[in-house]
Amino acid sequence: MKEPTAVEMLREHLEAGNAEAARAIFASAHPAAVAEALSGLGTEEMWAALRHAPLPVRAEIFSHIDHGTQVALAESITRGELAAVLAEMPPDDRVDMLKRMPEEKREAILPALAQAEREDIRRLSSYPEGTAGAVMTSDYAVLTPGLTAQEAIGRLRLEAPDKETIYYSYVVDSDRRLQGLVSLRDLILARPEARVEDIMHKDVISVRAEDDQEEAAGKIQKYGLIALPVVSSDGALVGIVTYDDALDVMAQEQTEDMEKIMAIGGAHEAKAYLRTPAWSHFKNRVVWLVVLALIGFVSGFIVQSYESILLQFAILASFMPMLADTGGNAGSQSATLVIRALALKEVSVRDALRVLFKELQVSFAMGLVLAGIAFGRALLFSRGTTLPDGYLPAQVGIAVAIALWAQVVTSTVLGALMPLGVSRLKLDPAVVASPALTTLVDITGLLIFFATAKAMLAL
Amino acid sequence: MKEPTAVEMLREHLEAGNAEAARAIFASAHPAAVAEALSGLGTEEMWAALRHAPLPVRAEIFSHIDHGTQVALAESITRGELAAVLAEMPPDDRVDMLKRMPEEKREAILPALAQAEREDIRRLSSYPEGTAGAVMTSDYAVLTPGLTAQEAIGRLRLEAPDKETIYYSYVVDSDRRLQGLVSLRDLILARPEARVEDIMHKDVISVRAEDDQEEAAGKIQKYGLIALPVVSSDGALVGIVTYDDALDVMAQEQTEDMEKIMAIGGAHEAKAYLRTPAWSHFKNRVVWLVVLALIGFVSGFIVQSYESILLQFAILASFMPMLADTGGNAGSQSATLVIRALALKEVSVRDALRVLFKELQVSFAMGLVLAGIAFGRALLFSRGTTLPDGYLPAQVGIAVAIALWAQVVTSTVLGALMPLGVSRLKLDPAVVASPALTTLVDITGLLIFFATAKAMLAL
Numbered sequence: 001m002k003e004p005t006a007v008e009m010l011r012e013h014l015e016a017g018n019a020e021a022a023r024a025i026f027a028s029a030h031p032a033a034v035a036e037a038l039s040g041l042g043t044e045e046m047w048a049a050l051r052h053a054p055l056p057v058r059a060e061i062f063s064h065i066d067h068g069t070q071v072a073l074a075e076s077i078t079r080g081e082l083a084a085v086l087a088e089m090p091p092d093d094r095v096d097m098l099k100r101m102p103e104e105k106r107e108a109i110l111p112a113l114a115q116a117e118r119e120d121i122r123r124l125s126s127y128p129e130g131t132a133g134a135v136m137t138s139d140y141a142v143l144t145p146g147l148t149a150q151e152a153i154g155r156l157r158l159e160a161p162d163k164e165t166i167y168y169s170y171v172v173d174s175d176r177r178l179q180g181l182v183s184l185r186d187l188i189l190a191r192p193e194a195r196v197e198d199i200m201h202k203d204v205i206s207v208r209a210e211d212d213q214e215e216a217a218g219k220i221q222k223y224g225l226i227a228l229p230v231v232s233s234d235g236a237l238v239g240i241v242t243y244d245d246a247l248d249v250m251a252q253e254q255t256e257d258m259e260k261i262m263a264i265g266g267a268h269e270a271k272a273y274l275r276t277p278a279w280s281h282f283k284n285r286v287v288w289l290v291v292l293a294l295i296g297f298v299s300g301f302i303v304q305s306y307e308s309i310l311l312q313f314a315i316l317a318s319f320m321p322m323l324a325d326t327g328g329n330a331g332s333q334s335a336t337l338v339i340r341a342l343a344l345k346e347v348s349v350r351d352a353l354r355v356l357f358k359e360l361q362v363s364f365a366m367g368l369v370l371a372g373i374a375f376g377r378a379l380l381f382s383r384g385t386t387l388p389d390g391y392l393p394a395q396v397g398i399a400v401a402i403a404l405w406a407q408v409v410t411s412t413v414l415g416a417l418m419p420l421g422v423s424r425l426k427l428d429p430a431v432v433a434s435p436a437l438t439t440l441v442d443i444t445g446l447l448i449f450f451a452t453a454k455a456m457l458a459l
Numbered sequence: 460m461k462e463p464t465a466v467e468m469l470r471e472h473l474e475a476g477n478a479e480a481a482r483a484i485f486a487s488a489h490p491a492a493v494a495e496a497l498s499g500l501g502t503e504e505m506w507a508a509l510r511h512a513p514l515p516v517r518a519e520i521f522s523h524i525d526h527g528t529q530v531a532l533a534e535s536i537t538r539g540e541l542a543a544v545l546a547e548m549p550p551d552d553r554v555d556m557l558k559r560m561p562e563e564k565r566e567a568i569l570p571a572l573a574q575a576e577r578e579d580i581r582r583l584s585s586y587p588e589g590t591a592g593a594v595m596t597s598d599y600a601v602l603t604p605g606l607t608a609q610e611a612i613g614r615l616r617l618e619a620p621d622k623e624t625i626y627y628s629y630v631v632d633s634d635r636r637l638q639g640l641v642s643l644r645d646l647i648l649a650r651p652e653a654r655v656e657d658i659m660h661k662d663v664i665s666v667r668a669e670d671d672q673e674e675a676a677g678k679i680q681k682y683g684l685i686a687l688p689v690v691s692s693d694g695a696l697v698g699i700v701t702y703d704d705a706l707d708v709m710a711q712e713q714t715e716d717m718e719k720i721m722a723i724g725g726a727h728e729a730k731a732y733l734r735t736p737a738w739s740h741f742k743n744r745v746v747w748l749v750v751l752a753l754i755g756f757v758s759g760f761i762v763q764s765y766e767s768i769l770l771q772f773a774i775l776a777s778f779m780p781m782l783a784d785t786g787g788n789a790g791s792q793s794a795t796l797v798i799r800a801l802a803l804k805e806v807s808v809r810d811a812l813r814v815l816f817k818e819l820q821v822s823f824a825m826g827l828v829l830a831g832i833a834f835g836r837a838l839l840f841s842r843g844t845t846l847p848d849g850y851l852p853a854q855v856g857i858a859v860a861i862a863l864w865a866q867v868v869t870s871t872v873l874g875a876l877m878p879l880g881v882s883r884l885k886l887d888p889a890v891v892a893s894p895a896l897t898t899l900v901d902i903t904g905l906l907i908f909f910a911t912a913k914a915m916l917a918l
């Protein structure tokens with residue numbers, strides 16, 4: 001039993017115009033699977049197919065369609081049809097979609113919705129992107145402290161169809177301030193006449209609406225929660241973030257972190273590589289390439305200023321690429337480890353000395369191995385070149401080995417400490433992008449290299 | 460209401476020897492929060508604290524302690540105490556911990572467990588690391604098709620304390636083959652006398668035990684599931700993977716992908732940066748550094764073979780670092796985008812031509828911008844160097860600009876196509892590590908550079 005094969009049948013039924021059979025599949029298959037099955041269709045065929053589904057199912061499938069198609073679909077159907085779907089969609093998905101619609105279309109559809117829905121949309125869309133408030137939903141179950149377990153279950157039974165989850169209910173006072181959490185499991189296990197206030201958990205883990213969405217996802221992961229309540233600054237319950245939102249947030253943040261580390265700019269939309277126009281890709285990528293190329297000029301000036309050494313010891317030029325790459329690689333490794341350790345909260349700025357000590361040990365050892373290899377290369381492959389009178393290949397080898405060792409140590413330590421420094425400044429450590437680091441250690445590496453060569457070869 | 464402050468009080472109560480107050484907190488605070496609060500203590504103090512908690516709570520807290528401390532704790536308590544905790548721990552956490560214990564300790568503790576638990580441990584630990592089988596748990600709720608909704612709820616009420624979740628129950632036949640899924644919400648909404656077989660969902664989304672854990676996490680995310688059933692090759696239900704496991708899998712895979720992209724080898728354990736000995740860090744990191752340095756020799760040989768050009772046009776050497784870095788950066792950008800798009804399943808190998816077309820457009824444009832900058836630099840800063848008679852800085856500038864443009868295009872395209880090629884070979888695209896790519900495009904870049912210089916400067 002793998003992916004529901006029923007979904008493959010759905011397309012066949014639709015093609016054959018077999019509405020009855022299609023309806024049966026709409027009733028049984030997972031809305032996400034149906035949305036995927038429909039994803040190849042044009043907006044008109046897609047809507048023709050969706051009309052076979054009863055409205056609540058249609059809205060559920062709609063909320064699983066990717067944002068680009070949602071907007072296209074929304075613009076191709078009537079205002080009444082769209083309003084009916086919007087009224088049934090989960091509030092967080094509804095707001096996500098409306099935010100992506102052109103403003104005049106959005107303004108045009110709002111009057112077709114009921115007052116309560118308009119108010120809900122206004123409230124949910126008031127939180128800035130990236131906050132817990134922007135990913136929360138307003139369809140959560142609420143109980144009052146005085147209900148019995150049996151009454152609470154009865155209440156949930158009535159509300160279940162409209163709620164994102166009924167597995168966690170939140171207990172609030174008359175000011176909507178969060179008093180406790182009771183799970184459906186607690187209610188089922190309790191004596192029917194037990195009061196909610198006696199079985200609820202009072203130490204409720206929550207986030208503020210203005211907290212970062214990563215903070216919310218992190219708590220959901222750490223405590224294994226199905227939903228996390230979101231409270232306003234005065235402690236009132238305003239929404240919940242569910243575990244499936246946390247999974248989406250994690251996937252999105254992961255992409256953004258990786259892109260930041262690779263020096264790709266711009267805001268990120270999930271699943272958008274092929275749909276993003278080449279022009280946006282260009283804009284997101286060219287800025288850093290140019291900035292880094294300009295910084296790279298410094299390397300060029302260093303090489304230019306040591307031209308006379310290169311003219312005497314042309315073999316030194318052949319070590320420049322390896323020196324630069326090895327420094328960049330060693331620095332990227334340590335930077336990645338520290339950025340990741342910071343993200344997982346396993347190290348903090350206070351651990352800087354421990355990190356420094358560890359990276360010094362590691363880089364001393366790695367530097368020795370690489371220095372040995374560079375020395376061997378200098379001895380073995382220097383026959384083709386001519387050295388000035390009185391110089392031996394071993395002397396060049398020693399100079400290169402010392403420079404490479406120093407380059408590995410400084411690059412590794414820089415790679416480890418820069419994310420900590422950036423984090424100290426309350427910035428995202430991932431801005432210590434690997435390309436930026438590579439460009440930086442090129443500069444330090446060339447300075448080390450030529451200074452060492454000058455000193456060792458007594459120039 | 461932020462992180463439970465009760466946890467801060469726990470440490471105070473423990474220090475003051477106030478066992479009664481500590482017990483109250485053990486009863487109300489989240490086990491993960493308690494585990495965190497205890498994490499600074501030595502194993503003896505930690506165990507002294509845990510003994511105040513009733514056994515089921517103690518086992519829950521124990522399963523939230525990090526693996527290193529778990530093993531240290533397990534070795535410092537008596538066999539009887541450990542066996543009691545193990546018997547109460549969630550089966551998946553129990554196996555995770557036992558796998559990390561030294562073999563002789565593990566063999567010593569097993570006989571102290573009941574037959575059923577030993578059997579469960581043996582079965583769960585038989586799946587290779589990284590599979591769905593290795594992250595699943597065996598504490599899931601099962602129902603038979605003929606039960607009524609009311610009977611099913613009664614059954615779940617009895618079983619709830621021992622199950623990882625009672626929100627999804629799986630319906631199996633007499634051979635334990637998976638027939639359907641029924642949620643607690645379905646049961647609560649159904650008429651009490653409705654039969655499970657009539658309300659269950661028959662199109663159950665599942666994974667095989669030998670499938671990759673990422674596959675399981677991906678389905679949980681895509682379909683927003685609380686739990687995903689795991690079946691054996693003959694279709695029998697063998698376990699479930701829960702949404703919180705999916706969150707952990709995603710975090711772990713994210714770290715591994717990033718480390719792979721940065722060419723860091725070795726198996727990864729979560730939250731281990733500071734605990735991993737410097738020696739292991741050295742081993743995981745030095746191998747790739749050495750391999751890449753050896754490949755980097757090729758760059759050296761290329762430079763060596765064009766020594767005569769460098770002796771005439773020393774200014775060319777000053778463009779080498781920028782050429783190499785820009786190629787590496789452009790290639791890493793496109794590789795990161797494609798690796799991520801493959802991981803999120805938004806592109807597949809079949810899209811290679813679309814990817815190629817997009818990257819060609821982007822790289823042509825980026826190459827033009829960078830070529831312009833390089834040309835400008837050649838004109839502006841070539842005064843310090845001497846060119847052979849009859850050559851103008853503009854000629855050098857044109858050669859450098861053409862070479863840089865070609866380097867940006869080839870690096871970007873290589874960066875985008877290599878992950879697709881690797882994926883075609885059924886390997887993980889993330890092995891197209893950024894350092895490996897950087898080293899490779901160094902080689903292509905130098906070849907392009909010197910060939911262009913030779914042709915343009917008619918050498």
